[in-house]
Amino acid sequence: MHTLAIIGAGNMGASLLGGLIANQFPGERIWITDSDPEKLRTLKQQFNVHTTDNNEEAANAADIVILALKPQIMREATRKLATVSQAKKSLIISIAAGIREEDLQDWLGGNVAIVRCMPNTPALIRAGATALYANHFVTAKQRDLAESILRAVGTAIWLDNEKHMDAVTALSGSGPAYFFLMIEALQAAGEKLGLASETARLLTLQTALGAARMALESNESAAELRRRVTSPGGTTEAALRVLEKANITELFFNALKTAKERSEELADTFGKEVK
Numbered sequence: 001m002h003t004l005a006i007i008g009a010g011n012m013g014a015s016l017l018g019g020l021i022a023n024q025f026p027g028e029r030i031w032i033t034d035s036d037p038e039k040l041r042t043l044k045q046q047f048n049v050h051t052t053d054n055n056e057e058a059a060n061a062a063d064i065v066i067l068a069l070k071p072q073i074m075r076e077a078t079r080k081l082a083t084v085s086q087a088k089k090s091l092i093i094s095i096a097a098g099i100r101e102e103d104l105q106d107w108l109g110g111n112v113a114i115v116r117c118m119p120n121t122p123a124l125i126r127a128g129a130t131a132l133y134a135n136h137f138v139t140a141k142q143r144d145l146a147e148s149i150l151r152a153v154g155t156a157i158w159l160d161n162e163k164h165m166d167a168v169t170a171l172s173g174s175g176p177a178y179f180f181l182m183i184e185a186l187q188a189a190g191e192k193l194g195l196a197s198e199t200a201r202l203l204t205l206q207t208a209l210g211a212a213r214m215a216l217e218s219n220e221s222a223a224e225l226r227r228r229v230t231s232p233g234g235t236t237e238a239a240l241r242v243l244e245k246a247n248i249t250e251l252f253f254n255a256l257k258t259a260k261e262r263s264e265e266l267a268d269t270f271g272k273e274v275k
Ligand SMILES: NC(=O)c1ccc[n+]([C@@H]2O[C@H](COP(=O)([O-])OP(=O)(O)OC[C@H]3O[C@@H](n4cnc5c(N)ncnc54)[C@H](OP(=O)(O)O)[C@@H]3O)[C@@H](O)[C@H]2O)c1
Pocket: 007, 008, 009, 010, 011, 012, 013, 033, 034, 035, 036, 055, 068, 069, 070, 071, 073, 077, 095, 096, 097, 098, 118, 119, 120, 121, 122, 173
């Protein structure tokens, strides 16, 4: 049986803990750390897990260490875990945005099995989308373990090349914000066309949920599903013509390309601090 240490009990660390407990991972096999004792007290009461403000103590008790700290403090915190991680040969799972495997490797002293992940905010309600990348020290068994941990908060998809993490960050990492923007825009348009605010809100949200579920559950592509609701000369066709004239596909491509470039820049900045 494995023992897990979650370093950082913020939004993501606490969500992972909640997901793991809901998936029957035993609380006595989980350690969670944070700098805030109040947060730790609440989690201990709620989930009956081990808590400490000492990251090395938690890492020493575990064979899988999940790094759920803000990117800015990853270097300092990870370096302090190098001795324990070298001695224990633990699997390190990092969910920190923009922190590259080679930098983690450097901070942890080398030859470490590392899985780098990029989850997104819907993980907070266990509807996240996470991409994972494993370095060549990670065994097949450790890959399965990492995947089952991230599956506790949503869907998990493997990447065979870490360089795709920046595109993932642009697509699913930042993605919830694009959909929130669309929800805001549709709701505002509904209101401008005379609908009550609450009516516009509920119709927009249920339409977003329904469309996403249809696209997920159908064998057809999104393009085919769109064609099926677009009768020639009808209302949907009239609306789509306006969106296509504004070149919405290219607009999204430019937005994601810019986000990907920003993700590369940020990773360079965090990495440069090491050398
Ligand atoms: N939230 C998301 O949707 C999302 C999506 C993808 C990736 N991520 C990544 O997930 C990581 C965590 O994000 P988050 O939103 O959960 O951040 P967060 O809420 O700030 O969580 C980090 C927690 O760690 C605590 N902490 C600070 N220094 C510590 C230390 N030395 N040892 C132990 N705990 C310490 C923080 O306490 P204080 O608040 O007191 O400093 C905070 O409770 C980030 O690297 C982020 O890039 C997040």
